[in-house]
Amino acid sequence: MKNILFVASEGVPFIKTGGLADVVGSLPKCIDKQYFDVRVILPKYTCMSQEMKDKLSYVTHFYMDFHWKNEYVGILYAEVEGVKYYFIDNEMFFNGFRPYSDKALFEIEKFAFFSKAALSILPVIDFRPDLIHCHDWQTGLIPVYLKERFQGSDFYRGIKSVMTIHNLKFQGKWSIKEVQDITGLPSYYFTPDKLELFKDANLLKGGLVYADAITTVSDTYAEEIKTEFYGEQLDGLMRARSNSLRGIVNGIDYEDFNPETDIHIEYKYNAVNFRKEKVKNKRALQAELGLAQDDKMMMIGIVSRLTDQKGFDLIAYVMDELCQDSVQLVILGTGEERYENMFRHFDWKYNDKISANIYYSDALSHKIYAASDAFLMPSLFEPCGLSQLMSLRYGTVPIVRETGGLKDTVQPYNEYEGTGTGFSFTNYNAHEMLNTIRYAERIYYDKKREWNKIVDRGMAADFSWNVSAAKYQEMYDWLIG
Structure with missing residues (x-):
């Protein structure tokens, strides 16, 4: 011993x-x-x-x-x-x-x-x-x-x-x-x-x-x-x-983070039935947060400390452009005042599309992982990162910058080979990030079967301890x- x-x-x-x-x-x-x-x-x-x-x-x-x-x-x-x-x-x-x-x-x-x-x-x-x-x-x-x-x-x-x-x-x-x-x-x-x-x-x-x-x-x-x-x-x-x-x-702890048994989410689902069941969590969260009720609208989640390290200067730079897209954004977290206020401002300006929750709640974080279609994590540096692992587990497609643990755990989608578990970009650049988000939107709206296969592969990955x-x-x- x-x-x-x-x-x-x-x-x-x-x-x-x-x-x-x-x-x-x-x-x-x-x-x-x-x-x-x-x-x-x-x-x-x-x-x-x-x-x-x-x-x-x-x-x-x-x-x-x-x-x-x-x-x-x-x-x-x-x-x-x-x-x-x-x-x-x-x-x-x-x-x-x-x-x-x-x-x-x-x-x-x-x-x-x-x-x-x-x-x-x-x-x-x-x-x-x-x-x-x-x-x-x-x-x-x-x-x-x-x-x-x-x-x-x-x-x-x-x-x-x-x-x-x-x-x-x-x-x-x-x-x-x-x-x-x-x-x-x-x-x-x-x-x-x-x-x-x-x-x-x-x-x-x-x-x-x-x-x-x-x-x-x-x-x-x-x-x-x-x-x-x-x-x-x-x-x-x-x-x-x-x-x-x-x-x-x-x-991550596969007991705590399990969409089949998660006590924080109303509609349980797994890798087999997510196509029908996952969307019910989106409906519930849209209702809870006062967002437009729309099953088809792509929802992007962010659960994070609101700091430079996590790439929020990139998000701030293109936020106005992003809000013109057919997406909903749900943000949860606290951090630097300028980012807290930036999200509050956009929540006020685009009330049915943006929900800024400037506090921390474990229960709400689980609901966001379960409800979102994609999860945004454009970090400047990220030693490992756990949020992208939770996203994969919940069938929520990560959109990340290729750094640290994000590069090691999210395999970028390749439409020609039919591989990948998420979307990623290389340079720390706001428009490169925006292009990657829009590429993800295009797959989500125009190639839904491909999108679901990305989810399949993500949910099959093993990042348990x-x-x-x-x-x-x-x-x-x-x-x-």
């Missing part, structure tokens, strides 16, 4: 702000229990729902030397769907209405504490991992501490570490002087070949330098981050460590030996 420990700043079903939580919640469930004992460590946030807090039981607590003080470290435990979770409790660091604050230095101190505490509780909970799987910058100090502070004891010697990059944009950067003071690491660690990057200390970089292996969430993104454009100033390091770097595409889990297991075996 090999012991694997996941450490992350969020995880479903306890706390979620983004795709990271889905990975941390789903992947451990799919790892083969016969060969691996997988456990997870998360912070105990006071903003967790009461329902989830009620599942936790107190284990013990101790005090740990951190940032010149003795800090309280509480340990709680829960078991959900066969996975053992441990929670690190410290009210000073983990209180507040949200898991993350906008105070950068506090966040660095908080996750430095969390990283050290995650390692310190292991002998107390009597679990010695063969490998620690760290996620994003919040856990970047674990591989560093493992080599610097904990190697001296027999318990920790030989524990391997893997660092997974979910989004290279977020790195945990601050001045060396203060990070050194917080972490207690000797100055030896703050040099350009270790934690220093352009005169700052960088927690993610520390993890990437010291981890035994690095993964990211798609093959294409693993290649892209070796280039200057996508590398966020770490492209040199990614090239230097390219032998240790691999891309493994994320999956089982496929990805097998690749992670292979990597664990290779590292642990």
Whole structure:
């Protein structure tokens, strides 16, 4: 039996702000229990729902030397769907209405504490991992501490570490002087070949330098981050460590996202009967959102953070032109004010064609996946992306830009060969995107049988976690030996 420990700043079903939580919640469930004992460590946030807090039981607590003080470290435990979770409790660091604050230095101190505490509780909970799987910058100090502070004891010697990059944009950067003071690491660690990057200390970089292996969430993104454009100033390091770097595409939870059993949608359907049943969800959503009732009108869904990364500057540029087409647009999400207001404006101007829902709702997101004919995702960069996988699962045809995970998971339609699961464009250009949307419209309206075959192929694709889990297991075996 090999012991694997996941450490992350969020995880479903306890706390979620983004795709990271889905990975941390789903992947451990799919790892083969016969060969691996997988456990997870998360912070105990006071903003967790009461329902989830009620599942936790107190284990013990101790005090740990951190940032010149003795800090309280509480340990709680829960078991959900066969996975053992441990929670690190410290009210000073983990209180507040949200898991993350906008105070950068506090966040660095908080996750430095969390990283050290995650390692310190292991002998107390009597679990010695063969490998620690760290996620994003919040856990970047674990591989560093493992080599610097904990190697001296027999318990920790030989524990391997893997660092997974979910989004290279977020790195945990601050001045060396203060990070050194917080972490207690000797100055030896703050040099350009270790934690220093352009005169700052960088927690993610520390993890990437010291981890035994690095993964990211798609093959294409693993290649892209070796280039200057996508590398966020770490492209040199990614090239230097390219032998240790691999891309493994994320999956989605096929139980949660299943049009046959989805509790959020009124009319269930599957790959066999979608031609008759799927449209009923469109009717229901048109009625709910006050859009024109028209079965034949092509509905395009968008469920996203409204930010530049997601390509909304392209959409803003051609939105007036797009509204002249015979399409309905349903938008769900929050983000930059200018995009929120842009969608509100078009909702007001074309009320029966555009529905702007500037908030977040899990239930409505499922309804949009089920009701829409196509799903638009023109990202500037996209490490993996989960929305296009959900779209495929619901028979909603993705229209994406060929970057990162979008390129790896959506096969562009080829009308001559009769292949493909969606539509894609290459350059980050608004009119190239618009031409691709209009090409999709043409197939939808003029070649309905071809469109339905695209849906067939999309619904037949397998992006469940089982496929990805097998690749992670292979990597664990290779590292642990």
